[in-house]
Amino acid sequence: MTALLSRLLGRIPIGWLQLTHSKSRLTVALAGVAFANVLVFVQLGISGGLNQTINLSYQPIQADIIISSSDANTLSDGSPVARQRMFQALSVPGVAQATPLYLALTDWVREDGGSTSLQVYGFPPEAGNFVNPLYADRLPDLRLPSTALLDRQSRGVSFEDDDLPTLNAPLEAELGGVAMDIIGTFSIGAGFSADGNLLVSDQTFLRLFAQRSAGTPSHILVRAEPGYDLTSLSERISTAISSDAVIVRPLQEAIASDVSYQTTERPTGLIFGFGVVMGAIVGVVIVYQVLSTDVADHLREYATFKAMGYKQRFFLGLVFEEAVIMAVLGFIPGVLISLGIYAGMAAATGLPIEMDLPRAASVLVGTIVACALSGAIATRRLAAADPADLF
Amino acid sequence: MDQGDPIVVRGLNHWFGNGDARKQAVFDVSMRVKRGSLTILMGPSGSGKTTVLTLMGCLRDVQDGSVNLLGEELNGASEQSQVMLRRQLGFIFQAHNLHDSLSARQNVLMGLQVHGKGDDAAQERAADHMLDLVGLADRRTYLPGNLSGGQKQRVAIARALVSNPQIVFADEPTAALDKQSGQTVVEMLAALGEQRSTTTLMVTHDNRILDLADRIVTLEDGRIVSDTAPV
Numbered sequence: 001m002t003a004l005l006s007r008l009l010g011r012i013p014i015g016w017l018q019l020t021h022s023k024s025r026l027t028v029a030l031a032g033v034a035f036a037n038v039l040v041f042v043q044l045g046i047s048g049g050l051n052q053t054i055n056l057s058y059q060p061i062q063a064d065i066i067i068s069s070s071d072a073n074t075l076s077d078g079s080p081v082a083r084q085r086m087f088q089a090l091s092v093p094g095v096a097q098a099t100p101l102y103l104a105l106t107d108w109v110r111e112d113g114g115s116t117s118l119q120v121y122g123f124p125p126e127a128g129n130f131v132n133p134l135y136a137d138r139l140p141d142l143r144l145p146s147t148a149l150l151d152r153q154s155r156g157v158s159f160e161d162d163d164l165p166t167l168n169a170p171l172e173a174e175l176g177g178v179a180m181d182i183i184g185t186f187s188i189g190a191g192f193s194a195d196g197n198l199l200v201s202d203q204t205f206l207r208l209f210a211q212r213s214a215g216t217p218s219h220i221l222v223r224a225e226p227g228y229d230l231t232s233l234s235e236r237i238s239t240a241i242s243s244d245a246v247i248v249r250p251l252q253e254a255i256a257s258d259v260s261y262q263t264t265e266r267p268t269g270l271i272f273g274f275g276v277v278m279g280a281i282v283g284v285v286i287v288y289q290v291l292s293t294d295v296a297d298h299l300r301e302y303a304t305f306k307a308m309g310y311k312q313r314f315f316l317g318l319v320f321e322e323a324v325i326m327a328v329l330g331f332i333p334g335v336l337i338s339l340g341i342y343a344g345m346a347a348a349t350g351l352p353i354e355m356d357l358p359r360a361a362s363v364l365v366g367t368i369v370a371c372a373l374s375g376a377i378a379t380r381r382l383a384a385a386d387p388a389d390l391f
Numbered sequence: 392m393d394q395g396d397p398i399v400v401r402g403l404n405h406w407f408g409n410g411d412a413r414k415q416a417v418f419d420v421s422m423r424v425k426r427g428s429l430t431i432l433m434g435p436s437g438s439g440k441t442t443v444l445t446l447m448g449c450l451r452d453v454q455d456g457s458v459n460l461l462g463e464e465l466n467g468a469s470e471q472s473q474v475m476l477r478r479q480l481g482f483i484f485q486a487h488n489l490h491d492s493l494s495a496r497q498n499v500l501m502g503l504q505v506h507g508k509g510d511d512a513a514q515e516r517a518a519d520h521m522l523d524l525v526g527l528a529d530r531r532t533y534l535p536g537n538l539s540g541g542q543k544q545r546v547a548i549a550r551a552l553v554s555n556p557q558i559v560f561a562d563e564p565t566a567a568l569d570k571q572s573g574q575t576v577v578e579m580l581a582a583l584g585e586q587r588s589t590t591t592l593m594v595t596h597d598n599r600i601l602d603l604a605d606r607i608v609t610l611e612d613g614r615i616v617s618d619t620a621p622v
Contacts, residue, residue, distance in 0.1 A: 012500060012504065017493060021492030021534075304482070308477065308501070311474055387482075
């Protein structure tokens with residue numbers, strides 16, 4: 001390593017030798033950097049899980065444009081929309097199809113006594129064009145009263161591959177006091193607001209949620225004719241509806257807006273963002289402390305080098321060398337520990353918490369930047385290395 | 392003036408502190424040091440000898456008077472030119488100030504690498520040769536923590552001399568050494584000075600080594616009170 005660094009730096013790698021000379025200090029420094037990395041990774045992991053679950057909540061939907069209540073900041077909140085908006089939208093040139101989408105939460109008390117909260121999606125059975133193609137072909141089966149497709153990745157639910165519920169061998173379940181037959185499954189996974197998902201027909205939905213009415217779906221989904229610009233078509237639908245009570249947007253824009261709202265305006269998103277900042281600050285403070293102490297301990301040696309004619313940039317290079325080494329060496333245990341924590345959290349919560357290369361790379365770069373920042377602050381102490389004081 | 396004199400000091404004054412606390416430490420010091428000579432600065436504590444040494448070694452800014460070092464005027468010299476001048480000097484401190492995580496060879500190499508990246512093998516040969524000269528050929532890979540006080544000081548001397556400096560400034564280099572080691576160190580400095588025409592300026596209280604000097608300058612209260620050759 002020393003020989004490699006000598007070649008890379010074109011000089012004796014004093015930073016590396018200094019760090020490895022005091023093994024205990026190096027261990028503490030690396031533990032500190034690794035700890036800060038774990039803090040950041042955990043926050044980013046949960047935050048990434050939040051983003052992913054938001055995106056996944058749109059997975060059952062296939063649409064070009066969505067008409068929502070203007071107070072709906074996410075897919076599952078906001079007031080219902082009057083179904084007449086669907087007919088108004090259908091009158092706009094460029095609109096090919098439209099359908100109501102009904103959404104609500106219910107609880108499933110499982111046979112084992114546990115409870116699973118489910119996000120229920122209600123589609124008209126003929127609206128297969130608005131449902132994810134992976135399971136759109138099952139939609140006609142849902143014409144049978146009180147039948148549903150269950151998210152097999154729901155928290156607290158586990159099926160063997162050869163034991164999946166089917167139309168001929170349904171799983172009986174009681175949802176919100178209503179007896180249901182689970183006649184098939186699909187896969188999405190748990191989210192922050194529900195343990196899983198359920199797909200039903202609009203009629204079954206209205207049976208499950210008696211207080212809801214067919215005339216007030218949660219959203220209206222729109223399919224555009226080929227070749228139409230979705231933004232301008234949305235504007236034309238909005239003009240046709242002419243109501244401040246609804247907002248008409250391309251679906252992708254609605255998803256982006258949902259992610260942005262939940263990550264920057266909701267307390268959960270803010271807390272995760274704050275956690276990332278706190279982790280970075282902890283890392284900067286720990287590395288600064290180590291580098292600062294190291295500089296203070298070697299002031300006489302540095303002053304000697306100054307007397308010999310070494311310039312300030314040599315010392316800056318030396319401190320940055322230490323900072324980068326600490327960042328890289330501390331990152332390795334940090335990312336390994338985080339992988340273990342991710343696996344544990346994903347298993348415990350069912351949330352999609354995964355390490356990906358861009359996240360790992362960005363945390364490594366962030367760690368190097370944070371360590372370099374700490375080094376830059378620590379080099380202020382170098383000014384105290386006055387060679388005249390050596391005499 | 393002899394153009395060959397590496398150090399020429401004229402009317403040098405220096406103060407420490409500001410306002411009412413401002414105190415003059417050096418008064419109208421003038422001296423000229425010949426190339427290749429070993430000059431000892433003596434005097435009681437607080438006499439100003441170290442201040443004069445640091446002013447000559449461009450480790451402090453000259454406030455008043457003139458210090459001409461290797462043909463460069465230090466009064467008003469820029470930081471950059473002072474740094475470049477320092478690279479032609481060697482410094483030996485009372486404390487060895489070796490870097491504790493570098494081996495003896497690496498510490499000596501630091502005296503060469505300040506001049507930039509050169510041929511690594513040639514630099515290592517030069518460092519090893521210097522360690523041979525100070526009698527530490529078998530201690531090249533030792534860290535300072537594994538060397539005796541005398542050995543550390545010899546590594547520091549090797550570091551100061553490895554780049555073949557024109558002038559060596561030494562501050563009490565024998566203070567931490569026993570009589571024999573101290574004698575050896577100063578004899579070594581004198582011999583290397585003779586071989587390489589290196590000028591040495593040394594601050595010391597050590598009377599045991601005075602007979603090795605070409606010249607002894609004594610300061611008291613910031614003034615030169617005697618300037619003699621040893622008997």
